[in-house]
Amino acid sequence: MATNRQAAASSPWRAPVVFAILAVLFVLEGTVRNSMFSGSWNTSLAILNMGLISAITALGVNMQWGYAGLFNVGVVGFLAMGALAPVLIALPPVEGAWEAGAPRLILSLLVGLGVLAAAKMVYTRWRKGWLVALVLLGGFFLFRHLFDPAVTAIEANNPARHGNIGGLGLPVLLSWLVGGLFAAAAAWAIGKVALGLRSDYLAIATLGIGEIIVAVMRNEDWLARGVKNITSIPRPVAYEVNLQRNPDFVAAAQDWGFSAAETSGIWVKLSYMSLFLVVLLAVILLAELALKSPWGRMMRAIRDNETAAEAMGKDVTGRHLQVFILGSAVIGIAGAMMVTLDGLLAPTSYNPLRYTFLIWVMVIVGGSGNNWGAVLGAILIWFLWIKAEVWGPAMIAALTSPMADGPLKAHLLDSSPHMRFIAMGMVLLLVLRFAPRGLVPER
Amino acid sequence: MDILNALVVFLNFVFIPAAAYGAQLALGALGVTLIYGILRFSNFAHGDTMAFGTAIVILLTWGLQALGVSIQPLPTALLALVPAIALTAVLVLVTDRLVYRFYRKQKAAPIIFVMASVGVMFVMNGLTRLLIGVNEQRMDDGARFIIDVRTFREMTGLTEGLALRSTQALTVGLAFVVMIALFWFLNRTRSGKAMRAYSDNEDLALLSGIDPERVVRLTWIIAAGLMVIAGSLYGLDKSYRPFNYFQILLPIFAAAIVGGLGNPLGAIAGGFLVAFSEVAVTYPWVRVVGYLAPWYDPGQGNLMQLLGTEYKFAVSFVILIVVLLFRPTGLFRGKSV
Numbered sequence: 001m002a003t004n005r006q007a008a009a010s011s012p013w014r015a016p017v018v019f020a021i022l023a024v025l026f027v028l029e030g031t032v033r034n035s036m037f038s039g040s041w042n043t044s045l046a047i048l049n050m051g052l053i054s055a056i057t058a059l060g061v062n063m064q065w066g067y068a069g070l071f072n073v074g075v076v077g078f079l080a081m082g083a084l085a086p087v088l089i090a091l092p093p094v095e096g097a098w099e100a101g102a103p104r105l106i107l108s109l110l111v112g113l114g115v116l117a118a119a120k121m122v123y124t125r126w127r128k129g130w131l132v133a134l135v136l137l138g139g140f141f142l143f144r145h146l147f148d149p150a151v152t153a154i155e156a157n158n159p160a161r162h163g164n165i166g167g168l169g170l171p172v173l174l175s176w177l178v179g180g181l182f183a184a185a186a187a188w189a190i191g192k193v194a195l196g197l198r199s200d201y202l203a204i205a206t207l208g209i210g211e212i213i214v215a216v217m218r219n220e221d222w223l224a225r226g227v228k229n230i231t232s233i234p235r236p237v238a239y240e241v242n243l244q245r246n247p248d249f250v251a252a253a254q255d256w257g258f259s260a261a262e263t264s265g266i267w268v269k270l271s272y273m274s275l276f277l278v279v280l281l282a283v284i285l286l287a288e289l290a291l292k293s294p295w296g297r298m299m300r301a302i303r304d305n306e307t308a309a310e311a312m313g314k315d316v317t318g319r320h321l322q323v324f325i326l327g328s329a330v331i332g333i334a335g336a337m338m339v340t341l342d343g344l345l346a347p348t349s350y351n352p353l354r355y356t357f358l359i360w361v362m363v364i365v366g367g368s369g370n371n372w373g374a375v376l377g378a379i380l381i382w383f384l385w386i387k388a389e390v391w392g393p394a395m396i397a398a399l400t401s402p403m404a405d406g407p408l409k410a411h412l413l414d415s416s417p418h419m420r421f422i423a424m425g426m427v428l429l430l431v432l433r434f435a436p437r438g439l440v441p442e443r
Numbered sequence: 444m445d446i447l448n449a450l451v452v453f454l455n456f457v458f459i460p461a462a463a464y465g466a467q468l469a470l471g472a473l474g475v476t477l478i479y480g481i482l483r484f485s486n487f488a489h490g491d492t493m494a495f496g497t498a499i500v501i502l503l504t505w506g507l508q509a510l511g512v513s514i515q516p517l518p519t520a521l522l523a524l525v526p527a528i529a530l531t532a533v534l535v536l537v538t539d540r541l542v543y544r545f546y547r548k549q550k551a552a553p554i555i556f557v558m559a560s561v562g563v564m565f566v567m568n569g570l571t572r573l574l575i576g577v578n579e580q581r582m583d584d585g586a587r588f589i590i591d592v593r594t595f596r597e598m599t600g601l602t603e604g605l606a607l608r609s610t611q612a613l614t615v616g617l618a619f620v621v622m623i624a625l626f627w628f629l630n631r632t633r634s635g636k637a638m639r640a641y642s643d644n645e646d647l648a649l650l651s652g653i654d655p656e657r658v659v660r661l662t663w664i665i666a667a668g669l670m671v672i673a674g675s676l677y678g679l680d681k682s683y684r685p686f687n688y689f690q691i692l693l694p695i696f697a698a699a700i701v702g703g704l705g706n707p708l709g710a711i712a713g714g715f716l717v718a719f720s721e722v723a724v725t726y727p728w729v730r731v732v733g734y735l736a737p738w739y740d741p742g743q744g745n746l747m748q749l750l751g752t753e754y755k756f757a758v759s760f761v762i763l764i765v766v767l768l769f770r771p772t773g774l775f776r777g778k779s780v
Contacts, residue, residue, distance in 0.1 A: 069552075069554065071554050071557060071558065073487070073561070129769075140749075193764050193767055193768055194767060197767060197771050198553075198771070199552070199553055199554045199557075200484065200485040200553060200554070200557055201700075201767060201771070203485065203487070203554075203557055204485060204693075204696045204700070204763065205760075205763065205764070205767065207487075207692065207693060207696070208693050208697075208756070208759070208760035208763060209760070211690065211693060211756050211760075212754070212756060212757050212760055215753055215754055215756065215757070216754075218753070219751065219753045219754070352689070353565070353568065353689075357561060357564075357565055360558075360561065361565075364558070414576075415572065415573045415576065418569050418572035418573050418577075419569065419573070420569070421565055421566070421568050421569030421572060422565070422566050422569030422570065422573070423569075424565055425562050425563065425564070425565025425566035425567075425568075425569060426562075426566060428558075428561070428562035428565060429542055429559060429562040429563070429566070432555070432558060432559055432562060433542075433545055433559075
């Protein structure tokens with residue numbers, strides 16, 4: 001959403017051309033082996049899979065920014081919220097956790113929510129600040145009284161292997177939806193507070209909630225083992241080892257002229273890719289239909305002129321809350337998909353620079369307000385981000401080769417991985433200034 | 444005696460650290476609030492610019508230390524402050540010229556400025572990494588303590604000790620001087636009055652012949668000074684890690700909003716409010732209670748800590764939420780648009 005919205009004057013061929021360039025890049029990555037590309041389909045597909053997840057995240061952000069002009073700086077938090085779902089839904093139950101104190105833990109969480117609701121009711125009914133504070137303070141001690149012993153008991157339960165409440169053992173695909181619900185719940189809470197105020201406030205509040213969700217994930221061992229990580233999250237697709245043991249599969253691979261090991265990797269990645277594509281296309285379809293419906297026109301009207309829309313009787317804050325929740329739910333789904341792909345939940349990897357701001361670069365570069373733009377921007381930026389890890393040092397090495405060996409050259413070579421951040425910041429600033437409508441502008 | 448011991452524990456673990464932290468937050472929030480008042484956007488690059496300025500201070504300090512320059516008992520970093528402020532000021536002025544001025548001319552929506560500041564944050568973060576890396580760095584030298592635990596115990600005969608680190612005293616003292624100077628500038632000088640006039644009503648200020656670009660330049664220079672001083676004091680008092688400066692952004696914003704964005708006095712009050720709540724909520728009170736109420740047995744392992752230290756940012760967040768819910772303009776009535 002730029003204020004200097006130019007008249008639509010872009011070629012309808014832009015999206016297909018960008019798409020073709022992307023396809024060429026991925027094919028090069030898969031086939032050509034030189035200093036720039038790896039020449040391995042496994043690498044190429046791995047980048048593409050993560051790119052598709054980034055694309056879904058970017059779609060969620062694009063709903064919030066492109067449709068409504070809401071600036072969400074806590075993308076990392078909503079991704080992490082979604083990432084909890086596979087752990088709590090798909091992991092097999094932990095033996096002894098239920099006996100150790102899971103009911104008490106759930107009760108304490110319900111009490112915690114109840115206290116918040118009671119405080120809200122007290123405030124609406126009597127409007128007395130001290131009464132609310134009293135309810136909250138009493139509720140906090142009640143909550144801790146129930147919560148602390150339960151946590152100690154659960155974390156003491158086989159801490160080397162588990163120490164968490166474990167999952168429900170349900171299918172992992174279901175957890176993707178639940179991940180969306182988790183993120184939506186967080187978005188409701190934050191949107192309720194920060195929407196309807198000045199536009200910067202939502203940005204600051206989401207920055208806060210993002211950091212807090214990640215902090216909770218890092219420190220609450222009962223939830224997802226904290227920094228001890230959760231491994232072996234169940235997969236919705238086949239395992240490489242099982243494929244390699246299957247004689248039919250090995251025979252088929254040999255017919256094609258590949259080794260079984262390589263083919264099994266590619267097969268698994270292709271299966272993931274099809275799942276991700278289904279989700280991506282479903283989200284795009286729904287988003288496009290919504291955007292073309294009266295609801296979408298209303299959203300754009302609100303975005304372009306809030307005052308006028310409000311004068312026409314539109315509930316601006318309500319609509320903003322709605323689209324903020326929807327967008328966050330999509331981000332949550334992407335978060336759940338990401339841990340499913342990795343098979344691993346590692347809270348320390350949730351870094352805002354990587355998960356919030358990189359997604360923003362994708363949306364702005366792709367073309368805010370345009371779903372296809374967000375998708376293409378996401379895959380392109382993800383590809384460049386990964387390849388910059390290889391290209392950056394190579395470029396620095398080439399640039400510094402005429403320099404004499406010395407501390408400066410060594411320092412430059414050492415710090416070349418950090419060039420990615422400068423490059424991404426520059427890309428964001430340049431696109432924002434010179435092409436605010438992005439690669440594939442909004443129609 | 445027990446009451447005195449409790450008081451000493453409280454001073455040592457709550458009051459002194461919170462006062463130092465509060466001074467650092469207040470300086471940071473002053474920068475944010477000034478930029479908000481004049482340029483009318485929340486500067487997300489604030490934390491990372493602080494990290495960059497501090498990195499320059501550290502490099503210069505190392506240089507000075509290598510040359511053997513020292514101003515014992517004060518830390519050498521104080522000498523490095525002035526050139527570092529000048530360099531950072533040049534950097535933010537260049538940033539303003541290249542990035543923000545364009546949007547100012549266009550009268551772009553505030554959220555576009557915020558987004559541009561996120562881009563600037565990315566670049567600043569990269570520059571800092573390039574300059575000094577991501578690891579923890581130290582620059583403190585000079586006297587470590589003004590009062591250390593042993594001397595205090597010997598002096599007073601109390602069981603509990605009190606330590607006052609020189610960096611803590613320096614932080615509070617320097618912050619106080621900077622704040623006085625800033626208020627003198629804003630209230631007594633022509634340029635400061637021009638800044639306040641511009642912040643209150645842009646059109647009226649333009650009509651009175653105030654040059655807006657000059658006001659903006661002044662704001663950036665002052666903000667750069669505040670950023671470098673706040674960042675260096677934070678780095679001296681705790682330790683320097685670039686990522687900490689990204690995380691401190693939330694408490695700084697909370698402080699600025701609690702006080703009312705655009706209100707300098709509010710930013711200072713907000714900084715101390717956030718710092719004291721953060722330290723008080725995450726401090727294990729068991730020792731203080733042990734002295735005040737020796738008959739009360741909290742039970743084994745009960746530290747009487749309201750919230751773990753790892754959630755200290757949650758405190759600033761909760762304060763932020765409460766203010767947004769009940770008084771969005773802040774305690775001191777900042778700008779509401």
